[in-house]
Amino acid sequence: xxxxxxxxxxxxxxxxxxxxxxxxxxxxxxxxxxxxxxxxxxxxxxxxxxxxxxxxxxxxxxxxxxxxxxxxxxxxxxxxxxxxxxxxxxxxxxxxxxxxxxxxxxxxxxxxxxxxxxxxxxxxxxxxxxxxxxxxxxxxxxxxxxxxxxxxxxxxxxxxxxxxxxxxxxxxxxxxxxxxxxxxxxxxxxxxxxxxxxxxxxxxxxxxxxxxxxxxxxxxxxxxxxxxxxxxxxxxxxxxxxxxxxxxxxxxxxxxxxxxxxxxxxxxxxxxxxxxxxxxxxxxxxxxxxxxxxxxxxxxxxxxxxxxxxxxxxxxxxxxxxxxxxxxxxxxxxxxxxxxxxxxxxxxxxxxxxxxxxxxxxxxxxxxxxxxxxxxxxxxxxxxxxxxxxxxxxxxxxxxxxxxxxxxxxxxxxxxxxxxxxxxxxxxxxxxxxxxxxxxxxxxxxxxxxxxxxxxxxxxxxxxxxxxxxxxxxxxxxxxxxxxxxxxxxxxxxxxxxxxxxxxxxxxxxxxxxxxxxxxxxxxxxxxxxxxxxxxxxxxxxxxxxxxxxxxxxxxxxxxxxxxxxxxxxxxxxxxxxx
Amino acid sequence: xxxxxxxxxxxxxxxxxxxxxxxxxxxxxxxxxxxxxxxxxxxxxxxxxxxxxxxxxxxxxxxxxxxxxxxxxxxxxxxxxxxxxxxxxxxxxxxxxxxxxxxxxxxxxxxxxxxxxxxxxxxxxxxxxxxxxxxxxxxxxxxxxxxxxxxxxxxxxxxxxxxxxxxxxxxxxxxxxxxxxxxxxxxxxxxxxxxxxxxxxxxxxxxxxxxxxxxxxxxxxxxxxxxxxxxxxxxxxxxxxxxxxxxxxxxxxxxxxxxxxxxxxxxxxxxxxxxxxxxxxxxxxxxxxxxxxxxxxxxxxxxxxxxxxxxxxxxxxxxxxxxxxxxxxxxxxxxxxxxxxxxxxxxxxx
Numbered sequence: 001x002x003x004x005x006x007x008x009x010x011x012x013x014x015x016x017x018x019x020x021x022x023x024x025x026x027x028x029x030x031x032x033x034x035x036x037x038x039x040x041x042x043x044x045x046x047x048x049x050x051x052x053x054x055x056x057x058x059x060x061x062x063x064x065x066x067x068x069x070x071x072x073x074x075x076x077x078x079x080x081x082x083x084x085x086x087x088x089x090x091x092x093x094x095x096x097x098x099x100x101x102x103x104x105x106x107x108x109x110x111x112x113x114x115x116x117x118x119x120x121x122x123x124x125x126x127x128x129x130x131x132x133x134x135x136x137x138x139x140x141x142x143x144x145x146x147x148x149x150x151x152x153x154x155x156x157x158x159x160x161x162x163x164x165x166x167x168x169x170x171x172x173x174x175x176x177x178x179x180x181x182x183x184x185x186x187x188x189x190x191x192x193x194x195x196x197x198x199x200x201x202x203x204x205x206x207x208x209x210x211x212x213x214x215x216x217x218x219x220x221x222x223x224x225x226x227x228x229x230x231x232x233x234x235x236x237x238x239x240x241x242x243x244x245x246x247x248x249x250x251x252x253x254x255x256x257x258x259x260x261x262x263x264x265x266x267x268x269x270x271x272x273x274x275x276x277x278x279x280x281x282x283x284x285x286x287x288x289x290x291x292x293x294x295x296x297x298x299x300x301x302x303x304x305x306x307x308x309x310x311x312x313x314x315x316x317x318x319x320x321x322x323x324x325x326x327x328x329x330x331x332x333x334x335x336x337x338x339x340x341x342x343x344x345x346x347x348x349x350x351x352x353x354x355x356x357x358x359x360x361x362x363x364x365x366x367x368x369x370x371x372x373x374x375x376x377x378x379x380x381x382x383x384x385x386x387x388x389x390x391x392x393x394x395x396x397x398x399x400x401x402x403x404x405x406x407x408x409x410x411x412x413x414x415x416x417x418x419x420x421x422x423x424x425x426x427x428x429x430x431x432x433x434x435x436x437x438x439x440x441x442x443x444x445x446x447x448x449x450x451x452x453x454x455x456x457x458x459x460x461x462x463x464x465x466x467x468x469x470x471x472x473x474x475x476x477x478x479x480x481x482x483x484x485x486x487x488x489x490x491x492x493x494x495x496x497x498x499x500x501x502x503x504x505x506x507x508x509x510x511x512x513x514x515x516x517x518x519x520x521x522x523x524x525x526x527x528x529x530x531x532x533x534x535x536x537x538x539x540x541x542x543x544x545x546x547x548x549x550x551x552x553x554x555x556x557x558x559x560x561x562x563x564x565x566x567x568x569x570x571x572x573x574x575x576x577x578x579x
Numbered sequence: 580x581x582x583x584x585x586x587x588x589x590x591x592x593x594x595x596x597x598x599x600x601x602x603x604x605x606x607x608x609x610x611x612x613x614x615x616x617x618x619x620x621x622x623x624x625x626x627x628x629x630x631x632x633x634x635x636x637x638x639x640x641x642x643x644x645x646x647x648x649x650x651x652x653x654x655x656x657x658x659x660x661x662x663x664x665x666x667x668x669x670x671x672x673x674x675x676x677x678x679x680x681x682x683x684x685x686x687x688x689x690x691x692x693x694x695x696x697x698x699x700x701x702x703x704x705x706x707x708x709x710x711x712x713x714x715x716x717x718x719x720x721x722x723x724x725x726x727x728x729x730x731x732x733x734x735x736x737x738x739x740x741x742x743x744x745x746x747x748x749x750x751x752x753x754x755x756x757x758x759x760x761x762x763x764x765x766x767x768x769x770x771x772x773x774x775x776x777x778x779x780x781x782x783x784x785x786x787x788x789x790x791x792x793x794x795x796x797x798x799x800x801x802x803x804x805x806x807x808x809x810x811x812x813x814x815x816x817x818x819x820x821x822x823x824x825x826x827x828x829x830x831x832x833x834x835x836x837x838x839x840x841x842x843x844x845x846x847x848x849x850x851x852x853x854x855x856x857x858x859x860x861x862x863x864x865x866x867x868x869x870x871x872x873x874x875x876x877x878x879x880x881x882x883x884x885x886x887x888x889x890x891x892x893x894x895x896x897x898x899x900x901x902x903x904x905x906x907x908x909x910x911x912x913x914x915x916x917x918x919x920x921x922x923x924x925x926x927x928x929x
Binding site: 362363364365422423450451452453454455519520521522525526529530532533536537539540541543544547548549551552 | 759760761762763767769770771772773774775776777787790794797798800801819820870871872874877878879882886889890893894897900901904905908
């Protein structure tokens with residue numbers, strides 16, 4: 001009887017035990033990873049890794065204690081500081097839009113951090129400071145240099161990419177550190193946040209010695225809330241980790257433009273990440289100028305996928321790492337691409353929107369920043385929002401701001417300017433400019449350089465000071481109508497930016513960072529300067545003291561000092577008349 | 580326009596001042612205060628006739644004035660207000676003088692120190708002797724101080740109502756006193772604070788600001804009989820030691836120099852000082868160009884010229900001061916001094 005009772009108890013307890021052992025329960029998180037390899041017009045290869053973890057839990061409200069795929073460091077950060085959206089990018093190099101085409105996701109050189117906070121946060125600046133310090137610790141980057149002198153609050157540029165209730169721009173903060181260098185030290189903690197680490201799946205390709213031997217390297221973290229399903233009654237959190245690297249196949253491939261995974265990354269893929277629900281490799285094999293059979297991809301892909309990306313119809317060869325047929329013949333997957341005929345590279349397709357920025361002028365007193373924006377669409381005009389952040393020590397003269405399109409003045413329809421305060425906040429200039437079809441718009445503004453205190457210079461002051469990239473956000477009209485994408489079904493690289501309608505796609509471009517020299521004092525002179533200036537003040541003080549405290553007297557003939565008396569004694573001995 | 584107004588104001592002021600000086604001289608001669616053989620030191624109406632015109636011309640034709648006019652600097656407006664203040668003081672109108680002084684102090688803080696010479700002059704004009712115990716002295720002082728403070732308060736409150744906030748006080752006066760902007764100018768401060776150790780910056784800011792203000796009391800004690808000369812020295816000290824000096828300030832005190840052209844024979848270093856000033860003024864743009872545009876010189880070059888120029892100015896003012904005091908001594912003790920044994924004597928400061 002007792003045994004039966006014990007058995008019944010065990011049976012009753014078993015479901016509870018089983019339920020506790022089942023991972024997640026009502027909280028489900030999924031991981032999708034993908035790699036997009038696209039040959040660029042100039043012969044380089046761009047590889048974009050995306051790791052997307054989607055977690056159906058509400059980080060803000062429920063006290064979440066069990067983290068599985070979503071990294072605990074980031075989850076606790078979002079919950080504790082009331083972060084609604086977080087975008088951090090660390091980039092080395094510059095995406096050459098004119099040579100490489102429109103980037104899928106561009107980031108400015110250096111470190112860029114922009115965050116939307118929840119409306120419940122009362123002191124946004126305090127939360128921002130804490131957030132940048134914590135992120136600096138997580139990613140081993142010097143993000144703690146982000147303070148009020150390089151943080152701005154844009155009003156129009158950085159709209160939320162996830163779910164948003166209202167958009168009060170006082171909850172947005174944007175900062176960029178153009179001087180930041182990206183290296184292995186930043187890659188390692190980034191890889192640690194991945195569920196499989198760098199041990200399985202696509203992340204095995206991420207080896208530092210090959211990744212940093214490239215023309216462009218950008219790693220980013222994006223956290224945002226998304227709808228859980230079509231009815232959008234509940235919120236899920238999405239974490240995307242993206243890494244974009246551009247390899248120059250010409251120089252590493254001895255003059256041939258053929259490439260393979262092994263040659264680029266010195267590794268091949270062996271299996272998919274066991275925690276991933278989807279793991280795919282896409283290779284862009286779109287025919288250019290309608291020429292088929294220009295290239296050959298080995299091994300043969302598991303499927304072919306066609307999509308309209310950035311206004312262009314593209315064909316992709318898909319390798320599904322989770323399908324059992326892929327690893328039948330060999331244990332590793334080494335995707336190779338061979339060009340059958342030398343490509344006619346004289347015709348580079350120009351992107352619809354691209355921009356350049358440069359600084360001009362001579363001498364160390366004044367200068368001029370010029371931005372050129374090109375709209376190469378043959379018949380459509382569209383507006384673009386330009387955001388410029390200039391540090392306070394380059395004093396902008398807003399009355400010299402000119403915008404010229406096709407020789408005529410172009411007035412922006414929205415302009416927001418926040419002047420700088422010395423040592424407190426930078427200049428912020430945001431403009432909405434209409435770009436006519438097939439035109440070049442030139443925006444110029446003059447500035448004056450300030451002399452800083454000697455402790456405010458960097459250790460190499462003659463290298464110059466960096467001005468962060470300006471940001472161009474635009475909805476570019478596309479030639480081909482795009483269908484609405486379902487985030488769960490389509491590849492990741494098509495669903496990063498939400499598209500409102502099928503006729504245009506969102507593009508965010510960054511211009512070059514600028515390097516500006518400031519007049520420097522002589523750094524070896526502090527003690528000398530103090531002595532000399534105090535000497536001048538003392539001269540004044542001394543002469544005035546003399547004139548104020550002494551009065552004129554008739555001089556009494558003195559009996560001579562000691563020297564005169566000695567001389568007189570010697571003369572007496574000699575018999576010569578005294579002085 | 581403001582330059583012309585300044586010149587006109589200075590002209591009228593010096594004309595009046597000359598009349599006062601002449602009257603005073605006559606009085607002292609009649610009172611037999613002067614030694615018998617100082618006839619050649621007394622100012623004659625002939626030479627004094629042209630002094631106001633010389634003053635006005637000195638101001639208008641000064642290259643410094645022309646330069647600050649071309650640069651469209653607000654220094655010209657500052658100079659106009661101070662010139663009108665001088666005119667009002669010499670004419671004897673306490674109310675107008677207080678109003679103009681309040682305006683000048685409102686613009687930049689330093690003309691506050693001109694309160695003392697103005698007070699001394701007005702007391703002299705009312706024939707109130709300056710004794711600390713006399714009631715009429717304190718009464719008049721209080722009246723003048725009250726007028727000045729009231730007009731200052733009125734002007735500040737007007738600004739407050741224009742802006743609806745008190746933010747302008749730290750922005751304007753805090754800026755003058757704490758010297759945050761280090762753009763190179765012809766003064767001493769910019770390089771000093773650019774190379775200052777952070778630890779000491781507050782200390783040295785305070786020291787430099789006090790340096791401008793603290794010459795007032797000793798000069799008042801020494802020069803209480805000659806308030807107009809006191810005003811000149813005070814204006815010169817302000818324009819040398821203020822936190823952001825400009826050449827327009829220098830032009831203002833140089834305009835007063837013809838008033839004391841009779842001191843010429845007692846000036847000791849005038850030739851070398853004028854050479855120093857002219858050469859430094861010419862070298863300023865050259866070395867600036869070399870530092871900023873050509874890149875072949877250092878900031879030290881421009882800084883050195885700043886130092887030399889300021890030393891030149893300081894020595895010029897102290898030279899005039901010396902000459903003035905020496906002439907006063909000669910006036911009361913006679914021009915040819917003899918010692919007890921009849922030989923020529925030397926004058927020294929002891």
